[in-house]
Amino acid sequence: MALSDPLSLEPLDAPLSALIDHARAAGADAADALGLYGRSASITVRGGELEDIDNSEGFDIGLRVMVGQRQACVSSSDLSSGAIQRLAERAVAMAKLAPEDPYCGLAPDARLSLRRDADGLDLFDPTEMQPAELKARALDVEAAALAVPGVRQAEGASASMSWSAVRLRTSAGFDGGYAASRHGLSVSAVAERDGAMERDYDFDGTRWFSDLRSAEDIGRHAGERAVGRLGATSMGSGAFPVIFDRRVSASLVGALTGAISGNAVARGVSFLKDDLGKSLFSKDIQIVEDPLRRRGLSSRPFDGEGVETTLFNIIENGQLNSWLLNTSAARQLGLETNAHGARGLSSPPGISTSNVALLAGQNSPEALIALAGNGLLVREMFGPSLNPTTGDYSVGVSGFAIENGVLTHPVSEVTIAGNLRDVFASLIPGSDLRYDNDTNAPSVLVEGLTIAGR
Incomplete structure (x- = not known):
């Protein structure tokens, strides 16, 4: 293990400046340029032997230009001066032929972030793992899974x-960037009994290596979950309470954020398009977004358009506050x-969230199970289906009766179905919230979903 200097944003400076300058010279009224640097390494083992190694490093640049109310986006990994000039000229030529978009343009100057870096957010860990160290950790997590009685094999054990570094520059004068890191460890375990096999997994991903759960913990947990699924059967059909384990419950929050995306609302394709300011949940429900969370997996000092980020109450006391x-x-x-705003290399800004969380309630997972009485604990979901205009929802699941x-x-072999309005209205959060994904939630209890089993 080595400690390296933090990533420098300086190599992205000249290419982004040149993109903006060439775009303006070619006739663009406004432009923004995005530069990305990425360096990654991963190692996968199987049966104690190396199965796969992936090591990549490179720069990418993207340019968006606006000519009047027309825009175009281009991207490249060629940072030579001639290629940059040709890229900018091609973007302007494309924009002149594009259809008019009355809503395109740079973010208003008044909304731009004064913060141009991620100082204080602790997003970059200079700990560099060498290939031998990654392989050793992958072997450790595999061995921990195989040590669980009943586990036949481990698959996809990887470290x-x-x-990464990102820098955004605009023709209006915004210039900001920051570096980030990520460490990961995962394994899938296969358990067998009397010829029947079940699979489960566990993983962890953190900004800092020191925050990563141990290989022993991840491997053991994956193995125990796989063994626990042996002997699975279906269950009777009907309307029952359903508990979503904390590993899958965040998908319900993700369905909410998708439904309140401004793009969906503007197009009229969201089942919540008329619910701004209305109560969707019980009054004790809070869903917050914290882009400035220290070491958060999707923390950012400004969004993809350079707009200042801040703590954002999506649901406050059960009420929908904003799109x-x-x-x-x-x-x-x-x-x-x-x-x-979420800026891609070769597309106009989309919409994304940062460190969203359904805040924890008072009930432990065991207390939620007791409250459910008779129902289903969902541990894994397969192929969820959501009608975005009605909120009708169904998904195949496995878990425990x-x-x-x-x-x-x-x-x-069970399917659950219902409408997300009813899901939101009856949702009771557990106390086991962890911030280990971009969107986070504790276990939740939902009343009255329809279960289709045997």
Whole structure:
């Protein structure tokens, strides 16, 4: 293990400046340029032997130009001066032929972030893992999974690390960037009994190596979950309470953020398009977004358009406070952007969130199971289906039956269905919230979903 100097943003400076300058010279009225540097390494083992190694490093640049109310986006990994000039000229030529978009344009100057770096957010860990160290950790997590009685084999045991740097520059004068890191460890375990096999997994991903869960913990947990699924059967159909384990419950929060995306609302394709300011959850439910969370997996000092980020209450006391808006969606809806722009290399800004969390409640997972009485604990989901205009929702699941307030036998080949309005209205959060993904939630209890089993 070595400690290296933090990534420098300086190599991105000249290419982005040149992109903007050449675009203006070619006739662009406005432009923004994005530069990315990425370096990553991952190693996968199987049966104690190296199975795969992936090591990559490179620079990418993207340019968006606007000519009047027309825009175009281009990208390249060629940072030579001639290629940059040709890229800018091609972008302007494309923009002149593009259809008019009355909502395109740079973010308003008044909304731009004064913070141009990620100082204080602790997003970059200079710990560099060498290939031999990554392989050793992958072997450790595999061995821990195989040590669980009943586990036949481990698959996809892998360890990874990545460094990245991002820099955004606009023709209006915004210039900001920051570096980030990520460490990961994962394994899938296969358990067998009487010829029947079940699979499960565990993983962890953190900004800093020191925050990563141990290989022993991850491997053991994956193995125990796989063994626990042996002997799974279906269950009877009907309307029952359903608990979503904390590993899958965040998908419900993700369905909410998708439905309140300004783009979906502006197009009229969201089942929540008329619910701004209304109560969707019980009054004790809070869903917050914290882009400035220290070591957060999606923390950022400014959004993809350079707009200042801040703590954002999406659901406050059960009530929907705001749409998620970038500059374009805000203009369509006659509102102001609230820093949810996501800039891609070769496309106009989309909409994204940063460190969203359904805040924890008072009930432990065991207390939620007792409250459910008779129902289902969902541990894994397969192929969720959501009608975005109605909120109708269905998904195949596996997990455990709940009888008289306790877990009984493992369950598979079951489908649950309902409407997300009803899901949100009855949702009770557990106390086991962890911030280990971009979107986070504790275990949640939902009343009255329809279970289709045997």
